[in-house]
Amino acid sequence: MIKDRARTETYREAIMQHQSFIQGKVVVDVGCGTGILSIFCAQAGAKRVYAVDASDIAVQAKEVVKANGLSDKVIVLHGRVEDVEIDEEVDVIISEWMGYMLLYESMLGSVITARDRWLKPGGLILPSHATLYMAPISHPDRYSHSIDFWRNVYGIDMSAMMQLAKQCAFEEPSVESISGENVLTWPEVVKHIDCQTIKIQELDSVTARYKFKSMMRAPMHGFGFWFDVEFSGPASSPAKTSSGISVASGSSSVSPSREGNQKKRSNPSDALVLSTSPEAPPTHWQQTIVYFYDPIDVEQDQVIEGSVTLSQSKENRRFMNIHFEYSSAGRSFVKESVMR
Structure with missing residues (x-):
């Protein structure tokens, strides 16, 4: 997926297009994978990014974040959105949740859970x-x-x-x-x-x-x-x-x-x-x-x-x-x- 340039570059452009909503704000990345979207958000000026993934890729994501000198901004949480704890409301939710045929094996349910648990009223969800x-x-x-x-x-x-x-x-x-x-x-x-x-x-x-x-x-x-x-x-x-x-x-x-x-x-x-x-x-x-x-x-x-x-x-x-x-x-x- 990360080699899918249309997918990855569109997400990066969307993050930069909404930089005013992200800069100085708190972001959660649902299903962060390697952490690339979390890093894009940090580069756009996010105050803090919670990168959440239930799979073991979270271990590698933490290393990727560290290698890019962003451990102070990007916090990798290894666990399900339903189970991990974030002790503050967030301003932005970003996720590449779409599955084949949009809904097959999608993570939309986890995005909804994150929204209902943490998103501030009027917060931004990407994609919307x-x-x-x-x-x-x-x-x-x-x-x-x-x-x-x-x-x-x-x-x-x-x-x-x-x-x-x-x-x-x-x-x-x-x-x-x-x-x-x-x-x-x-x-x-x-x-x-x-x-x-x-x-x-x-x-x-x-x-x-x-x-x-x-x-x-x-x-x-x-x-x-x-x-x-x-x-x-x-x-x-x-x-x-x-x-x-x-x-x-x-x-x-x-x-x-x-x-x-x-x-x-x-x-x-x-x-x-x-x-x-x-x-x-x-x-x-x-x-x-x-x-x-x-x-x-x-x-x-x-x-x-x-x-x-x-x-x-x-x-x-x-x-x-x-x-x-x-x-x-x-x-x-x-x-x-x-x-x-």
Whole structure:
């Protein structure tokens, strides 16, 4: 992750953009990892930074902080946010909490806990907002590589393997990179998150209705998911879409106006946005694809509608259950998948 320049440099730019909120203030870094974000905050003039991580990387983070001469400013706490003690309120929470598909194995719950335990009223949370998107996708090359290969293997008909190949290739969601050319429609919002107000209970299950209109005639192989996060100050509010859903300003996805992972800002006070859109430069999150076992041919302007539910698995809270209900052109079905 630390080699992901789009991710790391956007965080550094966001910290410097909000330096007036950080300078001379107390910061907590939730899930600090190697401590790089904590060090950025110290370099921006933070009075004190609490770098919290439950894993053993905290031991190395302490050494990194020491090697950079910041042990007097950055205090590394080895433990869970739910368990460690900080004997003062904090002005800023920073965290790179996002998981694949935004919510899979994310640390958002820990950010919420830190907010409710320590953040002063009106304090800053970076990132401030996040938006998860979805859209139907067509990916014939991926399907052909995984499935059609078995029709002729060195001159031998192995089509009897195709059903098993579909199960192996498409039973679980796939984290991979696609391009804007793979996307059949404009994306829709699955979940918008305001880090100042979201409750932990909202993470148990997320349900969204979707209704797309295909922009082309093509085989539809499944649905793609990606997300944007916005870094705005406490007084900023996200913009509204035409449907009334709050989203990060300018944070849509497959759009020819997108330039890189960072939203192009008309002036320095505009919110900074880190995008994992198919049209943005690749990040380590890539995109998450839920493939159908068999493609569905769709026509231009054909309506694709249904619902999607993302829920934490009762079997293992690290897992995420994905439930699709789909209908189009008189055809309907249910697709279940588990992200492990």
